[in-house]
Amino acid sequence: MWTRRHFLTGTAALAALPLPFSVAAASGAIALEARERSLSLLPGTTTPIWSYRDEWPLVVRTPRGAPFRAQLTNAVAEHTTIHWHGIRLPNAMDGVPYMTQPPVGHGESFAYEFMPPDAGTFFFHPHCNTVEQLGRGLAGVLVVEDEAEKDLFLADHVVAIKDWRLKPDGSFDVFSTDKGAARAGTFGSVETVNAKPHAQLDALVNGWVRLRVLNLDVSRIVVLALDGAEGFVIATDGNPLPPVPLKAWKLGPAMRADIAFRMPRQAVRLQNVWGSKPELLAEIALIESALPGIGPVPTLAPSQVPEPDLKSAERLTFDLTAGHVSPALEAYLKDNPNVTLDQLCLPQRTFWAINGRSWSGQDHKLKPPPLAELKRGRSYVFELFNGTPHPHPIHLHGHTFRVLRYSKEEIVPHLADTVLIAPKERVEIAFTADNPGEWMMHCHIIEHQETGMMGYVTVA
Numbered sequence: 001m002w003t004r005r006h007f008l009t010g011t012a013a014l015a016a017l018p019l020p021f022s023v024a025a026a027s028g029a030i031a032l033e034a035r036e037r038s039l040s041l042l043p044g045t046t047t048p049i050w051s052y053r054d055e056w057p058l059v060v061r062t063p064r065g066a067p068f069r070a071q072l073t074n075a076v077a078e079h080t081t082i083h084w085h086g087i088r089l090p091n092a093m094d095g096v097p098y099m100t101q102p103p104v105g106h107g108e109s110f111a112y113e114f115m116p117p118d119a120g121t122f123f124f125h126p127h128c129n130t131v132e133q134l135g136r137g138l139a140g141v142l143v144v145e146d147e148a149e150k151d152l153f154l155a156d157h158v159v160a161i162k163d164w165r166l167k168p169d170g171s172f173d174v175f176s177t178d179k180g181a182a183r184a185g186t187f188g189s190v191e192t193v194n195a196k197p198h199a200q201l202d203a204l205v206n207g208w209v210r211l212r213v214l215n216l217d218v219s220r221i222v223v224l225a226l227d228g229a230e231g232f233v234i235a236t237d238g239n240p241l242p243p244v245p246l247k248a249w250k251l252g253p254a255m256r257a258d259i260a261f262r263m264p265r266q267a268v269r270l271q272n273v274w275g276s277k278p279e280l281l282a283e284i285a286l287i288e289s290a291l292p293g294i295g296p297v298p299t300l301a302p303s304q305v306p307e308p309d310l311k312s313a314e315r316l317t318f319d320l321t322a323g324h325v326s327p328a329l330e331a332y333l334k335d336n337p338n339v340t341l342d343q344l345c346l347p348q349r350t351f352w353a354i355n356g357r358s359w360s361g362q363d364h365k366l367k368p369p370p371l372a373e374l375k376r377g378r379s380y381v382f383e384l385f386n387g388t389p390h391p392h393p394i395h396l397h398g399h400t401f402r403v404l405r406y407s408k409e410e411i412v413p414h415l416a417d418t419v420l421i422a423p424k425e426r427v428e429i430a431f432t433a434d435n436p437g438e439w440m441m442h443c444h445i446i447e448h449q450e451t452g453m454m455g456y457v458t459v460a
């Protein structure tokens with residue numbers, strides 16, 4: 001059988017098809033300096049983005065199960081933290097200001113240290129004033145590698161989707177609007193993939209290709225489809241699953257899908273088929289090769305996530321609803337689209353709730369009681385019901401859950417850290433509460449999170 005190694009020893013000239021922009025965490029350590037840098041996103045302009053390093057998207061690779069250390073230095077004007085989205089790590093490393101660590105002020109530094117237990121496609125981002133900090137570009141991709149997967153793919157590409165709210169001169173526009181926050185979110189004006197209108201990638205003919213697709217946007221939902229090759233979903237939110245033929249796979253904000261396909265003798269396009277006409281996300285050009293046609297979809301190393309015990313699991317329900325905006329105020333805002341809540345001097349923008357409770361704010365200084373207190377070691381089924389007219393991608397920190405079923409749609413059960421729930425949809429997820437601490441649970445349409453659809457559970 002042909003493997004990457006066989007192939008590479010034969011043709012040294014084509015030896016490297018690395019991830020673009022990728023930084024290996026040398027001896028497990030990497031320096032991340034949050035500060036302003038400039039990036040050209042609109043032709044003829046530059047944008048003062050915020051980033052952790054010079055490259056955008058930043059891709060950090062580190063081995064599974066080995067110590068990983070990231071030294072964050074804060075050179076932006078406000079406090080920040082880093083949340084390692086989807087990584088099952090100790091609570092003190094989870095990066096939620098006030099809750100798991102003090103916020104990292106301007107000029108301060110914080111060392112994140114943990115051993116990522118699962119291989120896969122993850123990412124990291126701030127957890128304070130996130131709509132703005134992530135909106136400005138503070139995010140990075142974390143690829144956790146498993147030794148056993150090294151030779152499986154001849155091309156391994158990151159496809160990072162993120163939109164930007166820019167004015168025509170390239171400067172940032174306001175990041176949040178009441179109109180967006182109270183509905184489906186405020187959308188970017190410039191759509192990008194790997195900071196370009198679409199990603200341009202390549203792969204050797206007949207080789208297996210892995211696309212690590214990440215939705216890093218704060219609002220946008222995409223539906224993935226492949227044109228020109230038969231694709232398979234091989235991992236969801238970083239977690240392997242038996243290959244599922246890719247037809248239309250939905251990714252809400254924060255969600256990831258790894259897609260595999262064998263490179264044909266023609267270009268392949270990854271598209272977003274959410275709207276009425278397909279949008280190009282990535283074009284994969286062919287590189288001629290003498291590779292023979294090779295075997296079935298490569299199998300990823302099995303997941304290390306403990307399976308919940310469904311028989312003994314306790315069932316808890318969480319209703320996602322609108323928050324406490326009075327119908328009269330709603331009507332007033334509708335009739336007066338130029339009036340913002342700030343102008344009305346309302347204390348907090350609160351549009352959303354979980355189980356009738358809203359926790360809003362741009363950081364987490366004032367803490368309400370938990371949504372639920374879980375017993376360590378016990379299995380839980382969370383039943384999440386969306387009683388609003390908008391979809392919500394709900395993320396739970398510190399645990400990876402199994403998505404069991406949707407009430408209105410046939411799904412393939414899979415592991416995830418974020419689950420997209422359509423209006424009037426009821427979704428069941430299950431997991432073992434094996435990680436002690438206080439863990440956030442919130443919508444990853446960041447404006448929904450910051451205007452009330454946020455809470456936490458405790459595990460003790």
Ligand code: C2O
Pocket residue numbers: 083085125127254395397440442444
């Ligand atoms: Cu990726 Cu609490 O978030």
Ligand code: CU
Pocket residue numbers: 391392393443444445448449453
């Ligand atoms: Cu939401």
